[in-house]
Amino acid sequence: MGNGDFNYDLMSVLVLEDEFHIRKLIVRLLREIGFDSIYEVTDGIDGMKELLRVRPDLILCDIHMEPMGGLKFLETVRSLKTSEVANLPVIFLTADADVDTVLKAKELRVDGYITKPFSLAHLKIKIDTVLTEHAATSGD
Amino acid sequence: MTRTSASFAAFLLILVFGSGISYWVYDRQYGELVADGRSQLSVARVAFTRELNRLFEPGPAVYQTVTDARLTELPDREVADFFFAIATGPVQRIQQINGIYIGFPDGRFLQVQDLLPSGRSDAEGRMTRRVIDDPAGQPQGHWFAPAKKTGRWREADIPSAPYDPRSRPWYEKALASEGGVWTAPYIFASSGSLGVTYARTLFHDDGTPWGVLGVDLSLSSLSLTLVHAAETLAGFGELVFATDLAGRMLAHPDLVHAKPEERLDVEAFLERYRAQDSVERILIETVQDPGAVEVVAAGTADYLATRAVLDPDLAMPISIYLAQDMDTVLADANVTLIRNVGLLFIAIVAFGTISFYVVKLGVEVAARKKAEAELVEARDTAEAATRAKSAFLATMSHEIRTPMNGVMSMAELLALSKLDAEQSSMARVIRDSAGALLTIINDILDFSKIEAGKLDIETVPFSLMETVDGAAEIIAQRAEEKGLGLIVDIQADLADRRHGDPTRLRQILLNLGGNAVKFTEQGDVRITVRELKDQGQSQRKGWLRFEVTDTGVGLTEEQCGKLFQPFVQADQSTARKFGGTGLGLSICHRLADMMGGSIGVLSSPGEGSTFWFKLPLEGDDGTVPSPEHDLSPARVTLAGLGPGETEVAARYLRAGGVSDLVICGASGPDPAPADLVIAGLLMAPEDARRLCKPGGALVLCAGRETLAGLSATVKAAAAMLLAEPLTRPKLWRAVALALGLERADEAADGRPDLAFAPPPLDEAREAGALILVAEDNATNQAVIRKLLSRMGFACEIVGDGRAALAALEQGDGYGLLLTDINMPEMDGFALARAIRERGGATGNRLPVIALTADAMVETETECMAAGMDACLTKPIDSKALGAVLASYLPEGLPLRRGADIGEPGAEAVMPPKWDREIFDPASMEEAFGTFNDEAKEFVLSARGVWGGRIEEIGEAMRAADHGAARNAAHSLKGAALSIGALRLGRIAGEVQDALDGDDEVMAGIMAELLHPTLIEFDETVQRIF
CATH class of the missing domain: 3.30.450 (Beta-Lactamase)
Structure with missing residues (x-):
């Protein structure tokens, strides 16, 4: 593989987003890309539970959520003991392009960062890039 | 004395000449640096353009988002909610966006803006929303602002004038244009800052305008x-x-x-x-x-x-x-100029000085020539010593190799055992390093064997095609990893049975092929075999010329010359980049020599290399390979393969008797529909499918990994998948398949090993081929019984070890025992030990096979220690079980009956999509032949007890009874996995693992997830049953 031809229908995605309408939009775009198994939650705590339960192949995550936001969620994921779960690819999807936030996310080894507004093409390219990189680093 | 003064004069001359050049360079450089200034400015211009495009990007980007969100398809009452969800974030966070709004043809208007128009309000923050939903009744609309504390949007009282979007310039301009428009810059009424509006019409599907989107970008x-x-x-x-x-x-x-x-x-x-x-x-x-x-x-x-x-x-x-x-x-230019002139001056002085010494050195050459003669003598002595050293190395390397094999197999076992991430990465490093070391040692061993004259070449009959194809299969794997094509082109009319040393031939091919892959970044590697005729000498009969051609980095003439010398790589840096000992080619050279042939290379840098070798390999007449069946009736189309591959495949097919062969190019009309289309992935599989006649077969060719990664639909559309390289047997088989002369791969779809019915119990008992199964879990009992009967074996099932022992004591006729490990009363280990103690007396050894849900090496070791013969993991892999039965219970094979299984597929229509981790019907399909009503009923009845198990786990956890919780989790894991509830089984397994590792917190978290996962299973199953 390598150039973006993924079997999206065999993968599962976890979406963390507290705003109902935005979440529905993300899910709609993911379906358009070809994903079938999409799991939705509205904050980091439920996200952790769903992550352990589902073991998704990809995580799309908002930053500002209550009670647990995206940065705290990512930090918790990265600190898990099981390396295959701790290293799952996480893409932030947020309107927050604040430099400090981006730096903090980088520090926590976020795999991708998309600032809203995002388009279908943009989202797909980002997902393909992240999945390709993830396959390359976890492959050997 | 004269020589010194002559040198001095020459030095002066050079200095004068050099100064002249310096001035000329100065003059030239001046012009160049002004030009540099120009080009720097051009670069800056491009950078600015890019930067500024980015500044305006949010305009078109917001439009794209709104289009992707398909607002136009939503019911009117939902439009506002979705619009505000999309637009609020950007207005709030993106500095240059001042406002986003949509105006509708009926005068309605939706707007988000980050400044209050009047500058006065009691609302907190600066954001406002405006909704004009009744243009006739309330043309000034409603305003909303976030409340001070909660941040919730509340209606705000903001005095404002009526507003009609349809009369605004942005609206009119956008309607008049197909694409996006930019208004002229103007001062925003709201903020007083300079700004511009990007506007673009959103259309209904029928092409009528739905609304106009506007984005205000601030130019401040x-x-x-x-x-x-x-x-x-x-x-x-x-x-x-x-x-x-x-x-x-x-x-x-x-x-x-x-x-x-x-x-x-x-x-x-x-x-x-x-x-x-x-x-x-x-x-x-x-x-x-x-x-x-x-x-x-x-x-x-x-x-x-x-x-x-x-x-x-x-x-x-x-x-x-x-x-x-x-x-x-x-100013910049001058600094550069002065530096350049200074450097030039230093260079001239240095050059003069060196010339002076060169003259002086000439004198000493004569003396050196004498020394060289002495060196030759010394070299001869040294070579003799080298041979002795090689003999020593040959012995030593062998001594090293034996313990290295030990290290490697232990490292492999280690990697399989339960390790944490760091330990397993350490184990992997040991294994990889040991592997690399072993390759080097093998090289040295071969080389020193040759040097010491200890390597023997044998002459045995062998198949040329199998040897070359076999070597190519090994190279293909590495080639695919690097994304290279591999073509094997053997002259089709060559006698196949040859006399020579196939092992050494393979070794040379692997070495040259391996190098070709290593030094090529893109393109093809091609292995060619031709009969050598051009010498026109009859004694040349049986000579073959092998070529390995790549499209890699290539070699200079000088590098070619050194290539076959030991320990030399074309470039010292390649050793660092690619590793290796540099012995490979030298070994090939010696091997070719010893087989009576020769080896060489044709290459130029950047254009790839062709390594060739010729060998006398006498052939037996009449052994030209040919297909088993008559392939001439087939109409075959080749499509979507690379040109080299197409050419070779066409030649192979014609050699096999296919005469109606069409090569489908990229352009031109489609050829007449074919019986068989052999297609590479340069053409989309759907397109290739269209070239088949109805009922014709499509065969897809690609690298093994690529084929494995194809989607299930694509795989299903193909009658056969051919892993590259394309060889004669593979291609011919594809044609035979299309003609119905052969059946599709047994391992592929049909499972003939599962198409049996068991013999009656008595018959099996009489033949000593009855299987005893010890398993406490009812679900697993049923799965095993079903699987065994489909494989054609009769069995008796008991619930624990003690019952199994009793059964064995009472009757005979049992040919094999399958036993679970975790059972009440007497577990699998104890059972095996008891049988072995008892069986020692009778001398009739009953094979004992363990079934375990823990795929760990320790478990397997423990099984062996208890006297078992093999260990299978749950969920049971029918192929592994089949292999075990075939080797431990061969008496059972002749008793199998054919089964009347209805055509599978008829009732196996599945509703479209769900996450296979929630429920994977594969194991049920395997057990029941197809996913029929019986299977569904079985799943539902098995699921009946899971809820109780989950409660049991929860209660035991609350009572801190970890042992009980662990056992319940273990049992749930086994049952869920057998049915195909993979996620539930995995989570139960994680509860068990966490408890085993005394991680109570994790066990608690995971245990809580069991219930929602069971609900998810129920919902999914309800949907698909």
């Missing part, structure tokens, strides 16, 4: 962007500003540094640059041509200046002017 950040971009481009701090296309000043760095009160009236501030004598004014008037760099005299100084125009599709149409003071350009 334009000046800031100019300053930032200028700072980032080192050495460019001169003058940069932006105007609209009419030359009206829009942004200037001075504005960023201006006092706040000056900034209030942007228009007035920018007015000062319109004065006739301002540098800006002169530049605007002089530099007309976008892209050109011109020298402009303005005021007291000269400027290098250029102008850029932004792409109107991406950004607002504006002009950017960049200018740099000539003095700055030349």
Whole structure:
């Protein structure tokens, strides 16, 4: 593989987003890309539970959520003991392009960062890039 | 003495000459550096353009988001909610977006804005929303603002005038155009800052306008962007500003540094640059041509200046002017000039000095020649010593190899056992390093064996095709990893049975092929075999020429010369980049020599290399390979393969008797429908499918990994998948398949090993082929019984070890025991030990096979220690079980009966999609033949007990009874996995693992997830049953 031809229908995605309408939009775009198994939650705590339960192949995550936001969620994921779960690819999807936030996310080894507004093409390219990189680093 | 003065004169001459050159270079460089200044400015222009396009990007980006969200398809009442969900974030967070709004043809209007129009309100924050949903009744609309504490949107009382979007310039301009439009820059009424609106019409599917989207972008950040971009481009701090296309000043760095009160009236501030004598004014008037760099005299100084125009599709149409003071350009240039002249002077002096010494050295050459003769003698002595050393190495390497094999197999076992991440990465490093070391040792061993004259070449009959194809399969794997094609091209009319040393032939091919892959980054590696005829000598009969051609880095003539010498790689740096001992080619050279042949290379740098070798391999007449069946009736089309591969495949097919062969190119009409289409992935599988006649077969060719990664639908559309390289047996088999002369791969779809029915119990007992199964879990009992009977074996099932022992004591006729490990009363280990103790007396050894849910090496070791013969993991892999039964219970094979299984597939229609981790019907399909009603009923009844198990786990956890919780989790894991509830089984397994590892917190978390996962299973199963 390598150039973006993924079997999206065999993968599962976890979406963390507290705003109902935005979440529905993300899910709609993911379906358009070809994903079938999409799991939705509205904050980091439920996200952790769903992550352990589902073991998704990809995580799309908002930053500002209550009670647990995206940065705290990512930090918790990265600190898990099981390396295959701790290293799952996480893409932030947020309107927050604040430099400090981006730096903090980088520090926590976020795999991708998309600032809203995002388009279908943009989202797909980002997902393909992240999945390709993830396959390359976890492959050997 | 004369020589010294002559040298001195020469030195002086060079100095004078050099000074001349220096001056000439100075003059030339001056011009070049001014040109440099120009090109720097051009680079800066491009960078600015990119930066500014980015500034305007949010306009088109918001439009794209709104389009992707398909607002036009939503019911009217949901439009506002979705619009605000999309638009609020960008207005709030993206600095240059001031507002986003949609105006509708009926006068309705939705708007998000980040400044209050009147500047006074009791609402907190600066954001507002405006909704005009009743243009006739309430043309001023409703305003909303976030409440102070909660941040919730509340209606706000903001006095405002009626507003009709349809009469606004942005609306009219957008409707009149197909794409996006930019309004002329104007002062925003809300903030007083300079801005521009991007507007674009959103259409219904039928092409009528649905609404017009507007995005207000503030130009106040334009000046800031100019300053930032200028700072980032080192050495460019001169003058940069932006105007609209009419030359009206829009942004200037001075504005960023201006006092706040000056900034209030942007228009007035920018007015000062319109004065006739301002540098800006002169530049605007002089530099007309976008892209050109011109020298402009303005005021007291000269400027290098250029102008850029932004792409109107991406950004607002504006002009950017960049200018740099000539003095700055030349100041930089002068520094460079002085440095260059200085360097040139030093170089000349150094050159003179060296020439002087060269003369002096000439004298010493004669003396050296004498020394060389002595060296030759020394070399002969050394070579003798080398041979002795090689003999020693040959022995030593062998001694090293034995323990290395031990290290490797232990490292492999270690990697399989339960390790944490760091330990397993350490184990992997041990294994990889040991592997690398072993390759090196093997090389040395071979080489020293040859040197010591200990390597024997044998002459045995062998198949040329199998040897070459076999080597190619090994190379293919590495080639695919690097994305290279591999073509095997054997002359089709060659006798196949040859006499020679196939092992050494394979070794040379693997070595050359391996090198070709290693040094090639893209393209193909091609292995060619031809009969050598051109010598025109009859004794040349049986000579073959092998070639391995790549499209890699290539070699210089000098490198080619050194290549076959031991320990030499073409370039010392390759050793670092690619590793290896540099012995491989040298070994090939010796092997070819020893087989009576020769080896060489044709290459030029950058164009790839062809390594060739010729060997005398006498062939037996009449052994040209041919297909088993008559393939001539087939109409075959080749499509979507690379040109080299197509050519070879066509030749192979014709050699097999296919005469009706069409090669389908990229263009041209489709050929007549074929019985068989052999297609590579350069053509989409759907397109290739169209070339087949109805009922014809499609065969897809690609690398093994690529094929494995194809989607299930694509795989299902193909009658057969051919892993590259394409060889004669593979291609011929594909044709035979298409003609119905052969059946599809047994391992592929049909499972003949599962098409049996068991014999009656008595018959099996009589033959001593009855299987005893000890398993406590009812679900698993049923799965095993079903599976065994489909494999044609009769079995008896008992619930624990004690019952199993009793059964064995009472009757005989049992040929094999399958036993679970975890059972009440007596577990699998105890059972096995008891059987072995008892069986020692009778001498009739009953094979005992363990079934375990823990796929761990320790478990397997423990099984062996208890006297078991093999260990299978749950969920049971029918193929593994089949292999075990075939080897431990061969008596059972002749008793199997054919089964009347209805055509599978008829009732196996599945509803489209669900996550297979929730429920994977594969194991049920395997057990029941197809996923029929019986299977569904079985799943539901098995699921009946899981809820109780989950409660049991929860209760035991609350009572801190970890042992009980663990056992319940273990049992749930086994049952869920057997049915195909993979996620539930995995989570139960994680509860068990966490408890085993005394991680109570994790066990608690995971245990809580069991219930929602069971609900998810129920919902999914309800949907698909």
